[in-house]
Structure formats: C-alpha cells, structure tokens
Amino acid sequence: MTDSILELYVNDGLSDEEIDQQRATYGPLTGDVRELIQLALQTRVDADDVARAREHLAAAREILERDREDGPYGTRFNDSGRFRNWGNAAIGLRNAIAPIGGIHEDDDGRVWTDIHLGPVYEGPAGHVHGGVSALLLDQILGDAARISGYPGMTGTLAIRYRKRTPLGALRVEAKLDRVEGRKAFVVGHIADSEGICVEAEGIFIAPVWMVQQRDSFAEIPRPE
Numbered sequence: 001m002t003d004s005i006l007e008l009y010v011n012d013g014l015s016d017e018e019i020d021q022q023r024a025t026y027g028p029l030t031g032d033v034r035e036l037i038q039l040a041l042q043t044r045v046d047a048d049d050v051a052r053a054r055e056h057l058a059a060a061r062e063i064l065e066r067d068r069e070d071g072p073y074g075t076r077f078n079d080s081g082r083f084r085n086w087g088n089a090a091i092g093l094r095n096a097i098a099p100i101g102g103i104h105e106d107d108d109g110r111v112w113t114d115i116h117l118g119p120v121y122e123g124p125a126g127h128v129h130g131g132v133s134a135l136l137l138d139q140i141l142g143d144a145a146r147i148s149g150y151p152g153m154t155g156t157l158a159i160r161y162r163k164r165t166p167l168g169a170l171r172v173e174a175k176l177d178r179v180e181g182r183k184a185f186v187v188g189h190i191a192d193s194e195g196i197c198v199e200a201e202g203i204f205i206a207p208v209w210m211v212q213q214r215d216s217f218a219e220i221p222r223p224e
C-alpha cells in the first residue's frame with residue numbers, strides 16, 4: 001500500500017552546497033525567532049515600546065512573506081542522500097520552537113543530547129511541562145531506534161514522571177533494548193544534575209512502507 005506520508009518524502013534536487021547555503025541563511029533566522037519567543041514572554045518595556053517593536057516585526061514579516069512555502073516542510077533529501085527534517089517540532093533546524101539542537105551517538109548505540117530548557121517550556125511553576133518532556137523523549141527514543149537500524153513510528157510511549165523536572169540544563173538519553181519483528185523497544189530518560197526525572201519506554205513500529213523504503217538504502221539515512 002502506498003502511504004500518503006510518502007508524498008512528503010521529497011527529493012528536491014538541491015546540491016550539497018545549496019543545502020549548506022540554506023543552513024547558513026535560515027539557521028540564524030530560527031535563532032533570532034527563538035530569542036523573540038522568549039522575549040515576548042519576558043519583556044517589561046512599556047506599551048509604546050511594544051507598539052514600536054511590533055512595527056519592526058510587521059516590517060520583517062512583510063519581507064519574509066514575499067517568497068514563502070505553504071504547508072509542512074516534510075522530509076527532503078537530495079541525490080547524495082542528505083536528509084532534512086527541518087520542520088520537526090523537536091529538532092528541526094528551521095523550527096524556532098524545537099528545543100533540541102542536535103544529538104550525539106555513542107559507539108554502543110546510546111543516543112543523547114544536552115539541552116537547556118528556558119521559561120517558554122514551563123508547565124508547573126519553574127518546571128518543565130510534562131508534554132514537552134514527552135516530546136523530547138519521543139524524539140530521542142525514536143532516534144535511538146533509527147540509529148540502531150530500526151526506524152519506526154511511535155506506537156506506544158510510556159512515561160513515568162518520577163520527580164519534577166526543573167527548567168534549565170537537562171540530559172535526554174535513550175538506547176535500543178530489543179527488537180521483535182517490526183517493533184523496536186527503546187528505553188530512555190531525562191535527567192537533571194541530581195538524577196533521573198522522567199523515564200520512558202517506547203515501542204517504535206516500522207510500517208510496511210517504511211520497511212520497503214528502508215531496504216532500498218544501504219544504510220538508514222541520518223536526518224540533519
């Protein structure tokens with residue numbers, strides 16, 4: 001069965017140089033917008049200054065809207081096999097709400113990231129929103145499955161919030177536990193400097209269309 005999700009896996013024919021150029025152009029824009037999101041929450045300037053700042057933002061929007069796409073970014077790749085999921089809500093390079101900047105892989109298959117969650121990810125006062133923790137774990141557990149050779153969609157994500165997760169510096173990590181047929185079982189956690197705050201077990205299931213696509217690649221593509 002052809003799955004409509006495949007229509008969002010597109011070879012856009014860009015050269016590696018063009019991809020690098022896009023990264024250099026749009027990455028810093030994402031960083032600026034990320035800072036703006038936090039400023040919108042934290043600024044204490046008065047109404048006149050807010051009005052002036054909004055005029056500048058309107059001018060910036062007018063420029064950016066001159067040439068834009070509609071709809072989701074999807075997953076794009078080129079002839080040399082570089083994959084981009086730059087719209088991804090957890091890790092996308094062009095997504096200003098994505099909290100993860102990049103991931104590390106260890107030789108033993110452990111995947112981890114060190115992140116700093118600012119006040120825009122707040123749930124309980126001063127602490128991380130539980131849904132944001134789930135977002136982080138879904139991504140890093142999914143990446144651990146993929147990097148171990150078993151990419152899949154999240155079938156089940158079981159989360160145990162063991163203690164409150166403070167905003168600030170956190171480590172998120174995950175590792176493949178076992179594989180049964182099309183199901184990859186992955187375990188992971190979020191920790192602060194004093195230990196584990198949130199634990200998770202995920203079951204990542206390779207849909208049939210993904211198994212077919214995966215088999216046509218020499219190795220599982222690494223999104224950038």
Ligand SMILES: CCCCCCCC/C=C\CCCCCCCC(=O)SCCNC(=O)CCNC(=O)[C@H](O)C(C)(C)COP(=O)(O)OP(=O)(O)OC[C@H]1O[C@@H](n2cnc3c(N)ncnc32)[C@H](O)[C@@H]1OP(=O)(O)O
Pocket residue numbers: 009138139142143146151152153154155156181182183203205206207208210213214220221223
């Ligand atoms: C050009 C392609 C390139 C390929 C390489 C790609 C690189 C990929 C890059 C990146 C990878 C991803 C990294 C991202 C991380 C973030 C992931 C997300 O946030 S995903 C969004 C949230 N998840 C969904 O929206 C899923 C929605 N659900 C579904 O699509 C289906 O239900 C799916 C695929 C999960 C299962 O559907 P079925 O039709 O394949 O499953 P059936 O055939 O019924 O069952 C297979 C086995 O799985 C069990 N199963 C089915 N559903 C289950 C579930 N929900 N939980 C646990 N087990 C389940 C069944 O009991 C069965 O087990 P038994 O083989 O009998 O032992």
